[in-house]
Amino acid sequence: MAERICGICSDAHTTCYTQAIEDLLGIEAPPRAKYIRVIIAELERIHSHSLWLGIAAHEIGFDTLFMYLWRDRETVMDMLEFISGNRVHYAMNTIGGVRRDIPSEMTPKIKDGLDFLEKRIKYYIKTISSDRTIQKRTVDVGILKPKDAIELCAVGPTLRASGVKNDVRRDDPYAAYDEIPFNVVTHDGCDVFARIIVRCEEMLESINMIRYALDHMPAGMLRVRVPMAVEPNEAVSRVEAPRGELIHYARSNGTARPERYKVRSPTLANIPALCKMLMGQHVADIPIVLAGIDPCFACMDRLALIDVNTGRKKILDFNSLRENIRRMRGNCP
Amino acid sequence: MSIILEAIRQIFKSPITLKYPFEKTDVPKDFRGRPVWNMQKCVGCGLCSRVCPSGAIEMIGKGLKAEIKHYVDRCIFCGQCSESCPRNAITMTDEFEHAGYDREKMIYEYRRES
């Protein structure tokens, strides 16, 4: 269910949700499950960033690059489909571990895919940094100074493209991120171009992390037994989704239904920063600046609260803002 | 500039497009398509209809006489029913082409053969 908050970062939401519930119950996922969570999360990051890069290329009118990127993105989708069975909602995480294993027979095929992707992403970085169209449309567009970024509480690649080294994976390690070496990619450009480069290099970093995780995966079980009763308790869970810090807050009251469940997805956190970026820009630059924060209008904000009295789920979503933005963009998907 | 060279290179490659409607594509091993009930195994405990997050499974009657109605238009293909079933009576098939003109015709009914 938590997966249906967002279709693009569905794994980040389930990881965050399962972590919050595991915290409530006082259990911990086994090591192998943690590694599998990392692999899926990083594959998802590659898929999400390449999707975004395609959309960004489309927004600046470079549809050729959009088509190339979406073609190569199918490699990641194939890998995810190969591991989990589905292209979008993977249903890998469950409370107390993961549902499916990544056996060693799968490793060579995944690695082949990663090699291909690495080659392609390097090529795209070269293209992007040498192509005049992209340079003209993105350099010095949508400036967000580091001071403003911190003040307006921006998250994720938007913040890192302003030169602030901040990553939940490094600062507040969850799953197996404390055991896997990786760099936090930052860029000092503060503009849309910096956001593109940060995301591209994060994809390369993700590829290395998946390789490391595949090689160092410990053996063991996939899930632990989950106790049936929940004590009154509360938990805050944070995950670095492809778009930035995702936070779930859960509180239980001893019954089978939660007292309060709150989701704050990264795009909402970036909206105040976006308003700052749009100041003094040309109207023609609005789409690319908007796309620069990687907005995911579906996951922009939704809260779910399960009312103890009726036991029904209530979900609110963040339509008004999305509508405004959609009106601004015309009806681009 | 390099993207132009890339474009020229693509001309000599075979197309990547799948010929889908004319040639069927394979589905991966763990694909979650339409769930199918094996009513010989089903004991009518009703667990599947209770765990279903979208209310796509309706159970009429109880125990061995139970009938199951599965609304494909509501199903989100999450596989929770097949995972929860204590008798492994539910399997997720490879079927994914469910498109239809009428929601009334998208209901699958299962009942135990006597």
Place this chain on the structure above:
Amino acid sequence: MGLLRWAQIRSPWIIHFNTGGCNGCDIEVVAAFTPRFDVERFGILLKGSPRHADILAVTGPVTLQVRDRLVRIYEQMPEPKYVLAIGACACSGAPFKDCYNVLGGVDEVLPVDVYVPGCPPKPEAIIDGVVKLIQKIKRGDANGRG
């Protein structure tokens, strides 16, 4: 009329509208337009304006906020027009159908011609849905108000 129907069967133009869904169906719709699945080989084009489109592809459950906009977009489309509901949410509103701000499936608001269930449907399933819609137009029994 004959010419119009011939043109619609040969090259239906699509407008895609998300009424409050999770984006899962949207990325699959876009994936259906990109090289791997490429529905443009059937003459299907994704358009940005409802005034150019023949088919309204709706993803997501219809929320209160979006209802009026959805109707407005539908009203702007030239007749005959067809509605394609993509994904479980657009078909019936599940699993969000009990939420207080969700009206349910698209058929609560607009007449739907083809339902494509799946969460999200594979791009192949979306192509299948479009093909079935084209067959329906060919037979001439679509309720496309035209």
Place this chain on the structure above:
Amino acid sequence: MEEDEILSELRRQLKEGIIDVKVPRKRRIFVWIRSEAFKNAIRRLKDMGFTHISTITAVDLKESFEVIYHFAYKGSIELSLRFNIPKENPRIPTITDVIPGAILYEREVHDLFGIDFIGHPDLIPLILPENWPRDIYPLRKEYSLEDLRGSILKAGRDERRVTAQ
């Protein structure tokens, strides 16, 4: 700074303002404070390096509301600052003058619970549809789902009648 250092520093700064603290696991701190001390506490926290506000959550506790501010210290330590406010008069001062990034979270809490943030620059509805009834706050527990649906559909009908006229 480590968790215990942060706590001792906070205790030194706020003294009686703190009711209770809890450190359930590494990098998680829950602090209960008195509602009078809250604006001061947020200023102190900002000076200590808690510049990033993750989100604001409110919980309906039947008699009162609990408001929780989730802060992050240099991205790593997550501190949840919480206090109760009475349900009859849910008014608290805004923190947008200290942390501008909280602007949307305050609007969101205002929409869903009807908590007024005094001094907020622009407290218009953020999440709720524009034809939403003014005095209904969906996440308050006194409203059941049926009530909400009924009143919303009624509001929608009324509006349609107005436009028809």
